[in-house]
Amino acid sequence: MEMIRGNNITVFMLIGFPTHPKLQPVLFTVFLIIYILTIAENVIVILTVKFNIKLHKPMYYLMCSLSFLEIWYVTVTVPNLLNNFLTQNKKISFIGCMTQLYIFISLACTECVLLAVMAFDRCVAICLPLRYTVIMNHTFCIQLAVGSWVLGFSVALVKATLIFRLHFCGPNVINHFFCDISPVLNLACVDMSFTELMDFILAMVIIMIPLIVIIFIYVCILWTVLRIPNNVGRQKAFSTCASHLTIVIIFYTTTLFIYARPKKANPFDRNKLVTILYSVLTPLINPIIYCLRNREVQEALRKSITKGIVY
Structure with missing residues (x-):
């Protein structure tokens, strides 16, 4: 009862x-290892791009932005989960819960937009190669990256504000490992028809519009690639998109399952497992996917490691 003050x-x-x-x-131990590896991998990607002039290209700048996002993605949830495992202290303040919810939603919304921006970059590179350096100049690339963050955090602010204004009167038990939208909505004790509708609409806007853009872009890329006369050229073009497309499929499959629903989700344990996939495992495997599929990054990493051994 000490956890509930009045109503x-x-x-x-x-x-x-x-x-x-x-x-x-x-x-x-498992989640600690995953967390350390995720931070290390994404930091390595950022430092590799920063200290290799050959990687100073729009595609890699956007990759760094994604890696920076992934670092915060796991940091906003995993440390609290580790603390719960270690101390069995499962309490989180109302303000702490709302803050965690807002930051996590913001990062998820930002990633939706950022993946669309990365698809646009690949589209320009493949469909308009002669104009690529003109269109995707440094200034425009920075504007696209910053715009992704601003749009993501703005949409999330509206969603979080609607949830923050709800009345919670008990019980106060969240069937999740962090404060996510559906588990928190399950605890509200007021009519949530408007909140649920707005949350669904905003989810569709921030998830489906970038997804539709990505699908349209890849149709354009496919059309262009199929017109390339030789197999070597087609294979090279497809290889530049393979890693991004893999990440898009993993991210959107899990995100649509969790968020693209017009009502409160039932607190089934399977939702936790799906959430683990995109909130913990995806940030871990994204750098691996990019590095394994990208020869320039592999070469830059190889040179960096060689220099480190020499010195």
Whole structure:
């Protein structure tokens, strides 16, 4: 009862992953390793691009922006989850919960837009190669990256404000490992028809519009690639898009499952597993996908490692 003051909840309880106590240290170790590897991989990508002049291109600047986003993506959720495993302290304040929710939604919205921007970059490179350096100049590239962040955080601010203004009167138990939209909405004790409708509309805008843009762009890319007369040229063109397309498929498949629903989601454990895929595992595998599929990045990493060994 100390967690509820009057009719207003001041502290939430995150259920997380209820397992046998002996499994808690194992889960803590697994998620800690994933977190460290994710941070390390994305920092390596950013530093590799920064210190290799050959990678000072729009595609790699956007890749750095995505890596920077992925670092915060895991940082906003995983440390709190690790603390829950280690101390069994599952409490989070109302303000802390709303802050976590806003930052996480902002990063998710930003990634939706950023993936569309990265698709646009590949489209210009393949469909308009002679005008690529003119269109995707440094200034325009920075504007696209910054615009993605501004748009993502702006849409998320509207979504978070609608949720923040709801009345929560108990229970205060969130069946999730962090404060996400659906688990928090399940705890509101007022009519949420308007909030749910607005949340669904905004989710469709920030998810479906970039997705439609990406699909249209890849149709244009496919049309252009099929007109290339030789197989070597076609294969080279497809290889420049393969890593981005893989990330798009993984991200949108899981995101649409979780967020593209016009009502509160039932708090089933499967939602947690899907959320783990795009909020924890995707930031881990994205740098690997880009590095394994990109010869320029591989070469730059190889040279950096060689110099490090020499010195």
